[in-house]
Amino acid sequence: MQTMKASEFKAKCLHLMDMVNSTGEEVIITKNGRPVSKLVPYSVKPKSLFGLHQGDVLLHDDLVEGVAEKWEAE
DSSP states (O other): OEEEEHHHHHHHHHHHHHHHHHHOOOEEEEETTEEEEEEOOOOOOOSOSTTTTTTTOOOOSOSSSOOSSOOOOO
C-alpha cells in the first residue's frame, strides 16, 4: 500500500487512478502526516451470492453412484 501527501496526489491524480485500476494497489492520501483518504480500485458487488462461483468448481465423479466396496454393518 502506497502513501503520499495530498499535494503530490493532486499533481499525479490521473496517473494514480490508472495505476490503481491496473494493479489493484491501494493509495493512502495524507494531510499534515495524517491519513485522510484512500484510493481503491472500483469493484462491482454481485447482486446475489447464488451462482457466484458457477463454472469455478468441476466434479469428476458421480456423487450418487455407490462405491465398489462392500460394507459390513453391526
